[in-house]
Amino acid sequence: MKKILIANRGEIALRIVRACRDAGYASVAIVSDVDRNAPHARFADEVYHLEGTSPRETYLNQAAILDVAARSSADAIHPGYGFLAENEIFAAAVMDAGLVWIGPDAAVIARLGDKVAARAVAREAGVPVLPSIDEKALTIETARSFISEHGLPVIVKAQNGGGGRGMRIVREAYELESQIAAAEREAGLAFGRAQCFLERYVENARHVETQCLADRHGRVVVLSTRDCSLQRRQQKLVEEAPAPFLTDAQNATLVKASVDILSIVGYCGAATCEYLVTPEGKVYFLEVNTRVQVEHPVTEEVTGIDIICEMFRIAEGEHVSEHVPALRGHAMEFRINAEDPWAEFRPTPGPIMKLNLPSGPGVRSDFGYVSGDTIPPYYDSLVGKLIVTGSDRNETIQRARRAFREFEIEGVTTIAPLHRAILDRDEFAAYDAADFKVSTKWIDIELPALAEAARAFISVATPTGSGASDDDIVSPYDTSAVQGEAEPLSYRRGIKAPLSGMILEICVSEGDAISYGDVLAVMESMKMEQQVIAETSGTVTRINVQEGSYIDMDADIMGVD
Structure with missing residues (x-):
């Protein structure tokens, strides 16, 4: 291998660019319309533009990526994570084109990248798996039959991909149909494949x-x-x-x-x-x-x-x-996502006005953005990662607390204050197994208390002795929903977009009567779904957007009288 095309974006693309430089390979970056000046583009040896903004037009566009590989004379492709990283069709196409696929063979991806097929391999290896529907198609009927036998809760999972996309927990039987539909829709958007399966949830x-x-x-x-x-x-x-x-x-x-x-x-x-x-x-x-x-x-x-x-x-x-x-020693990674933890983790794309990353002993920063960059609504919400290392778990936690005191970001809301609150909780910063109480649902359960504690970390500190009053301390965050309940995502009378993103579904028609609490539309931003809810009763007088279109925050979705 001499030249490696990186079929990805953001922090992982930059990470691979740096590895190419360390290992002596030339790097080729691909960029969408909104990523032309991204760090991975600025530091790569060569950059090629893929026209468009949506993942399907760009980072999921297999033909376009292979065309860039040919034009750039790349002899290998590294897919990073997400997008096409676990797509055996793309892996096979790369190898058929005479390129080196930096990953497992396509046949192996088909067996293990598909979660249902992987469970069969685990059974063959004698490794226990949870009860699931994975040998027949997931339908409402098969799901109901499974619940009758194994009970609730269950979890709907995308067969392909990862990163928590295409997953929905079902705790009540009436949620089954809507949660399967939501998981399949999200899986299709994130990975180009909508197939899901059902598993007992522990x-x-x-x-x-x-x-x-x-x-x-x-x-x-x-x-x-x-x-x-x-x-x-x-x-x-x-x-x-x-x-x-x-x-x-x-x-x-x-x-x-x-x-x-x-x-x-x-x-x-x-x-x-x-x-x-x-x-x-x-x-x-x-x-x-x-x-x-x-x-x-x-x-x-x-x-x-x-x-x-x-x-x-x-x-x-x-x-x-x-x-x-x-x-x-011990190491911890903290994902810095552009999401609002006080509003149900609503995505918060937008311009980064200021970004100061911590440093010092044991601190590493892997970020896909710098100050002045804009986080687009078309991809996931990961801004970057803080990785902290110490001689043991306790020192790592102490260094992480120090790192988050130094970390600054302005212009977009992130989950950084939540991390500071987590680091101060005894259930997480435990010294032994008996006191370590963390589970996969711990944050969901403790979110109101964590969000309340995180409020102490969101104000921009003023210099000692400056004479500033409390009114002079500026906070870029909206804490009105600090108890963890999202504000309804709509506006009185005319319905406006609560965030920038894609319209997945319009749930009403012109002339329909609507009532408070009705779901009017479903949006997707940064690979997360968000319902647009009616705050009032009325009649839909016009619909201004089409399904599949990208719109900006505050764009008029529909009129209501």
């Missing part, structure tokens, strides 16, 4: 995973475990390595299960095997991510291994080292 479980590397010579190694239990709507927010408070037996189970699963399929590349650990200590297989993970830096920090460069070496046919380095 309350109060931890999400634990293994970072693996495998080569073409049959060797599979597990670098470390990670804990990714701190989630909001199945979207990971905080990750750490190694996973704390596991027994030796649990660690051994995780390593053996991961090696067995990847060995069965002849895996080659970087992989993450994900599991649930129940409150009783049982380990259940969830899925395999056939790509690099957002949270890969925490494993890099505790092993000293550059996982992206290892992917390059594996793609070149080199051996994975038999020697797994001893873990050194």
Whole structure:
């Protein structure tokens, strides 16, 4: 390999550009209309424009990406995560074009990237899986039959992709139809595939995973475990390595299960095997991510291994080292998402007026934006990641608190204050397993208290002795919904867009009578769905937008009299 095309954007594209520079490869970036001046474009050796803004026009456009590869004379493609990273059709097309696909073979992606097929592999390896509908089509009828046998709650999951997209928990039977429809719609938008399956949902479980590397010579190694239990709507927010408070037996189970699963399929590349650990200590297989993970830096920090460069070496046919380095210290990653935690994590695209990143011992910043950039509404909400490392978990937490005191961002609302509140909670900053109370639903359950605590961290501090009063302290955040309840997403009489995004569905017609609380439209922004709710009764007099169109915040969706 000499020149690598990066089929992605944002912080992961910049991460791969840097790895190319370190490893001696030329890098080729692709950019949509709104990413022309993004950092990954500015630092890549070559940049090619893909016309359009939506993912389907750009970063999901297989033909356009392969055309760029040909025009640039790239000889390899790294897909990053998301978009086409786990699409076996694209992987096969890359290989058919005579290019090196920096990832597992297409046939392996088909077996493991599809969560249903991956469960069959896990069963073959003797690894326990949760009850699910995965051998027949998911329909309302099959879902109801499953619930009758296994009870509630259940979770609807996209068969392909990851990142919490296309997932919906069903706790009441009446929610089933709408939640399946929402999961399928979201999966189609995020991954180009709408297929979903149903699985029994375990309350109060931890999400634990293994970072693996495998080569073409049959060797599979597990670098470390990670804990990714701190989630909001199945979207990971905080990750750490190694996973704390596991027994030796649990660690051994995780390593053996991961090696067995990847060995069965002849895996080659970087992989993450994900599991649930129940409150009783049982380990259940969830899925395999056939790509690099957002949270890969925490494993890099505790092993000293550059996982992206290892992917390059594996793609070149080199051996994975038999020697797994001893873990050194502890690392945590905090995702900085452009979302409003006081308004149901509503996406907050827009211009970044100021961005000051922390530094000092143990602090790494992987960001896809800089001051002056605009976060577009067309892609996900990840602005960047703060990765903090210490000699042990306690030192890591102390350094993280220091890092967030230094972190500054203005112009867009982010979840950074929420991280500061999490770091101060005893259930998270525990010293032993008995006091560690974090599970995949912990943030959802504790959000009102966390949001209230986060208010203390959102004001811009004024210099000591400045004489400023409380009225002079400026806050860029809206805390009116601090108890975690989103304000209704509509306006009196004329209905305006509450955020920038795409109109997925218009739920009413001109002339329809509407009442308070009716769902008028469904929008999608930064890969998250948001309903537009009527705040008043009336009659729809006109509809100004079409399904599938992108609109700006405050654009007129419809008129109501």
